[in-house]
Amino acid sequence: MSCNRVLIIALFSIVTATPVAAQTPPATSGGSESASFLRILLDGAEAPGAIIFLMSIAAVTISIEQFRSVRRKALMPPVLLQEAQELIDNRRYKECVARLQAQPCMFSDVLLAGLRQGRFGFDVMHRAAEEAAAVWSSRLFRRAEYLHVLGNLGPLMGLLGTVLGMIRAFSQMQEAHGAYKPEELAGGIALALVNTFLGLMLAIIALGAFGVCRNRVDSLTIATATAALALLEQFRPAPAGATMVSRSPKVEPDAMPRSGVTNVAQPASASG
Numbered sequence: 001m002s003c004n005r006v007l008i009i010a011l012f013s014i015v016t017a018t019p020v021a022a023q024t025p026p027a028t029s030g031g032s033e034s035a036s037f038l039r040i041l042l043d044g045a046e047a048p049g050a051i052i053f054l055m056s057i058a059a060v061t062i063s064i065e066q067f068r069s070v071r072r073k074a075l076m077p078p079v080l081l082q083e084a085q086e087l088i089d090n091r092r093y094k095e096c097v098a099r100l101q102a103q104p105c106m107f108s109d110v111l112l113a114g115l116r117q118g119r120f121g122f123d124v125m126h127r128a129a130e131e132a133a134a135v136w137s138s139r140l141f142r143r144a145e146y147l148h149v150l151g152n153l154g155p156l157m158g159l160l161g162t163v164l165g166m167i168r169a170f171s172q173m174q175e176a177h178g179a180y181k182p183e184e185l186a187g188g189i190a191l192a193l194v195n196t197f198l199g200l201m202l203a204i205i206a207l208g209a210f211g212v213c214r215n216r217v218d219s220l221t222i223a224t225a226t227a228a229l230a231l232l233e234q235f236r237p238a239p240a241g242a243t244m245v246s247r248s249p250k251v252e253p254d255a256m257p258r259s260g261v262t263n264v265a266q267p268a269s270a271s272g
Helices: 003-023 033-069 078-089 093-102 106-115 122-175 182-235
Strands: 247-250 262-265
Touching (some): 033 122, 078 106, 078 182, 106 122, 106 182
16 A cells, blocks of 8 residues: 555544544543543644554554565465476476466566576576565565654654643743642643653554564565575586586566577586
8 A cells, every 4th residue: 555545544534533533522420431531632632642643544554554465375375386386397487487477476576587597597597586585575674664663753743742731831830920720731731641642652553563564574575585596496507427407497588478488408517
């Protein structure tokens, strides 16, 4: 989900939630404690709390998107892995390339990057596949990094609300020339404490989700890249003196199915 869609969802949520909060009847003495606490949050949040609410919506949206996209089934579909294994074992490289292009994912991109360099030898194939895996890993980490940014900004926004609340409280004290009542300062103190609470909650949720997403990205990208590189190991040249014949795929740079893939047999090395 793009950042624009996240922003639209967040703006829509705050616009629709604000009238409801404004119309919420004051809690009575017979109300539940949870309802009273919610009312305190709604009354004390004000502008900094609204910004924290928007950031919370963005954090939840990014977390859901990460858990939906960073999955083994999405990065390395088991059926695709099995089909690629069978096609490479049978040296049907043209069909393997076509199958990988039909289902884009991390596994197919990494394996295709290696197959396209088949005419340059195994070392170039392996290096190209590793570079493609690194690009995918970096891309997934960048998307999860937004949670880290939101988690660090949460306490700062709470601190901003705290400063604003204390400014309001001391301004009221100055206007009253010392003859103030404690209840007159309640609004400023509530603004300070409520926004501190909301900022800390955002930090806890966002940083916790970031830690989980980071571990998922790390483990799944390593597993996917390892599976693709394992298939490329079949193109490693036989050591000197071996009797087996080494074959490397010959795939044109665009790797389109119409280009064709031919099997080029390398002559076996002469035994010592």
